[in-house]
Amino acid sequence: MSFLSRTLPRTLAVASIAMLAALWAGCAGDYPQSTFSPVTELGVRINELFASLFWWTMLVLVIVFVLLVYILIRFRSRPGVEPKKFYGNNLAEIGWTLGPAMIVVILLVPTVRTIFYTYEEPPEDALVVEAVGHQWWWEFRYPQLGIITANEMHLPVGRPVDIRLSSADVIHNWWVPRLGGKRYNYPIAARPQGAPEPKNYERISFTVNEPGQYSGQCAEFCGESHALMRMMVVAESPEEFDAWVQGMKAPANAVPAAGTLEEQGYNAFLRVGCTACHAVAGTPAMGRLGPDLTGIGSRWKIGAGLLPNTAEHLAKWIRNSAEVKPGSKMLAFPNITDEDMTAIIAYLQSLR
Numbered sequence: 001m002s003f004l005s006r007t008l009p010r011t012l013a014v015a016s017i018a019m020l021a022a023l024w025a026g027c028a029g030d031y032p033q034s035t036f037s038p039v040t041e042l043g044v045r046i047n048e049l050f051a052s053l054f055w056w057t058m059l060v061l062v063i064v065f066v067l068l069v070y071i072l073i074r075f076r077s078r079p080g081v082e083p084k085k086f087y088g089n090n091l092a093e094i095g096w097t098l099g100p101a102m103i104v105v106i107l108l109v110p111t112v113r114t115i116f117y118t119y120e121e122p123p124e125d126a127l128v129v130e131a132v133g134h135q136w137w138w139e140f141r142y143p144q145l146g147i148i149t150a151n152e153m154h155l156p157v158g159r160p161v162d163i164r165l166s167s168a169d170v171i172h173n174w175w176v177p178r179l180g181g182k183r184y185n186y187p188i189a190a191r192p193q194g195a196p197e198p199k200n201y202e203r204i205s206f207t208v209n210e211p212g213q214y215s216g217q218c219a220e221f222c223g224e225s226h227a228l229m230r231m232m233v234v235a236e237s238p239e240e241f242d243a244w245v246q247g248m249k250a251p252a253n254a255v256p257a258a259g260t261l262e263e264q265g266y267n268a269f270l271r272v273g274c275t276a277c278h279a280v281a282g283t284p285a286m287g288r289l290g291p292d293l294t295g296i297g298s299r300w301k302i303g304a305g306l307l308p309n310t311a312e313h314l315a316k317w318i319r320n321s322a323e324v325k326p327g328s329k330m331l332a333f334p335n336i337t338d339e340d341m342t343a344i345i346a347y348l349q350s351l352r
């Protein structure tokens, strides 16, 4: 017996066990972006379709493998036995053509049904949110409410929402896995052929059933910081949502009291040029090239989900965001004095 034939079976066994352990480890843990725990009917339908297709294909797989193993054993080569030879068998040929065709039809029916369901029009009174993809952040506009925010979308639980997806530059893709489905953000110029003329957006509609924070991200490669284009959906009770809307419409600290550090920061914010790209409701800052900063102090992160929302990271971001986010289109401000920086950050953090 050679060395190889002695050690191979044991090596294979150890390798299989290690592989199974690694696979098993993948089943544990907390996955905020799992499609398997949807909180909308849309997500539930998609998940059910996936589960049913998975188990039907498993059944087919088991049948095929059982047959295969049976044939391998039953018709294995044996000394002195000459196998019978067949040429052509109409029944078998019709069977292996019709069988798979039937399976495809069986899989098609629930799939098409679910596809149509995911494109159902939202009701008239749905909350409209325009989700605009930018390289590399998300703009969320609420036209019925007159507010705009970025990267963190607030939604009321129990009310249908009509998310209208578009892009300011290249193709992006909205994906918040626990809300179900993903859908493209097309720039108007790259709309798919045949899209109805007046509609310059794609749409995804659902009702969130459970309060919580649901993270998502861009799911279409859109340039060097594509992987850093994240978002958070905060689903809250209608009362909490209304309070958030009021805070966004008339932010309490937009123009800070005279003599405070925040006021010093507010003045520096206007002076150094932030307002060319950024807006804060209730102030003269109305720039629209970058994220709206109303409520920035309460956002879960900065830089579209990139960094914790702390003074230290804000300073790093303002000085040179491209250092932490490749390709970031925000201008660098290396020359802001430490005093101004501290004040600007105090101001931004007070916007909540």
Ligand code: CUA
Pocket (backbone or CB within 6 Å): 133, 134, 135, 136, 171, 172, 173, 218, 219, 220, 221, 222, 223, 226, 227, 229
């Ligand atoms: Cu936007 Cu990828």
